[in-house]
Amino acid sequence: MMVPQINFPKHNLSISRLVYGIWRLHEDKLGFGEDRIYEKINFCLGLGIDTFDHADIYGDFENEERFGNVLKKYPDLKQKIKIITKCGIQVPGAKFPTKHYNTSKEHIRYSVERSLRKLQVECLDVVLIHRPDPLMDPSEMAEVFESLIQEGKVKHFGVSNFTTSQFQMVQSKYNRPLFTNQVEFHLFCTEPMFDGTFDQMMEVGIHPMIWSPTAGGKLFTPKTDLESKTLTKLQEIAKKYGASVDQILYSWFLNHPAGLVPILGTNDSKRIESAANCFSFPLTRVDWFSILEVARGREVA
Numbered sequence: 652m653m654v655p656q657i658n659f660p661k662h663n664l665s666i667s668r669l670v671y672g673i674w675r676l677h678e679d680k681l682g683f684g685e686d687r688i689y690e691k692i693n694f695c696l697g698l699g700i701d702t703f704d705h706a707d708i709y710g711d712f713e714n715e716e717r718f719g720n721v722l723k724k725y726p727d728l729k730q731k732i733k734i735i736t737k738c739g740i741q742v743p744g745a746k747f748p749t750k751h752y753n754t755s756k757e758h759i760r761y762s763v764e765r766s767l768r769k770l771q772v773e774c775l776d777v778v779l780i781h782r783p784d785p786l787m788d789p790s791e792m793a794e795v796f797e798s799l800i801q802e803g804k805v806k807h808f809g810v811s812n813f814t815t816s817q818f819q820m821v822q823s824k825y826n827r828p829l830f831t832n833q834v835e836f837h838l839f840c841t842e843p844m845f846d847g848t849f850d851q852m853m854e855v856g857i858h859p860m861i862w863s864p865t866a867g868g869k870l871f872t873p874k875t876d877l878e879s880k881t882l883t884k885l886q887e888i889a890k891k892y893g894a895s896v897d898q899i900l901y902s903w904f905l906n907h908p909a910g911l912v913p914i915l916g917t918n919d920s921k922r923i924e925s926a927a928n929c930f931s932f933p934l935t936r937v938d939w940f941s942i943l944e945v946a947r948g949r950e951v952a
């Protein structure tokens with residue numbers, strides 16, 4: 652079964668229901684040269700995964716360029732994929748002694764134009780502000796978002812790791828709908844379901860993207876009692892459905908009515924393929940709650 656698309660009706664754009672994340676591209680045991688990246692992009696496309704989640708900072712600022720070199724060599728790929736990238740985090744180094752955020756119009760423009768050059772594309776499908784900047788000025792952000800869209804450099808802007816009020820503040824100054832709020836969400840971080848983050852996405856009619864769906868792999872290498880019990884529960888449910896643990900995990904996300912879009916972090920082709928086959932195991936409400944209960948260590952009130 653191919654990974655389906657999920658439509659963002661306000662944006663006239665659909666992306667694959669599972670997105671492939673580029674954060675750990677350079678950790679791939681099989682390497683991260685052009686041939687391996689090309690193989691992985693094609694592998695994802697073969698499964699219906701056509702959307703790739705970047706950030707300027709991934710791989711010490713080199714993963715966009717590694718990916719872009721492949722797009723330059725195989726330009727036909729550009730029509731087949733959708734690119735999401737992020738900006739706004741300034742890592743300490745030779746240029747700056749202090750880690751900080753920069754959401755000024757100059758920096759957003761600089762970063763978008765740098766991503767275009769590195770990725771070797773004419774236009775970015777989606778650009779997200781990576782982290783909420785305490786010094787962000789929503790009017791200034793909206794102004795540069797609009798200019799970059801008018802110039803044809805970006806199709807849509809969104810945010811990541813924003814609270815509901817931060818999302819609302821930026822949206823209130825921006826005349827187009829923000830694309831998403833990309834947030835951390837997994838079995839050990841379920842707050843977005845209870846703090847209004849997902850409610851807000853449903854209210855405004857957009858889909859949350861969720862990062863670290865396997866808790867950075869912690870789910871598969873449990874160290875605490877809670878983590879062990881969660882894995883055991885997933886194994887029990889997986890057996891019942893004739894599925895694998897990861898498939899039950901991804902299926903658990905699909906039950907949420909906000910239309911969550913998990914971003915896969917694995918470099919392992921077999922694991923990517925397994926995730927892509929998670930759509931055949933819709934969970935019952937009781938099974939869904941039984942997983943939530945174990946992962947949170949308490950039943951719902």
Ligand SMILES: NC(=O)c1ccc[n+]([C@@H]2O[C@H](COP(=O)([O-])OP(=O)(O)OC[C@H]3O[C@@H](n4cnc5c(N)ncnc54)[C@H](OP(=O)(O)O)[C@@H]3O)[C@@H](O)[C@H]2O)c1
Nearest residue numbers: 672673674704862863864865866867868871914916917918
């Ligand atoms: N917006 C943000 O602030 C933000 C922050 C973090 C990440 N992200 C995005 O989210 C993406 C995914 O995050 P993530 O990499 O943390 O995802 P993740 O799936 O939670 O973690 C990936 C790690 O878990 C392991 N893993 C995954 N599936 C596994 C399985 N079935 N069995 C055993 N181990 C497994 C992987 O190892 P193997 O490679 O060996 O399988 C890898 O080390 C990133 O690439 C990035 O695009 C965004």
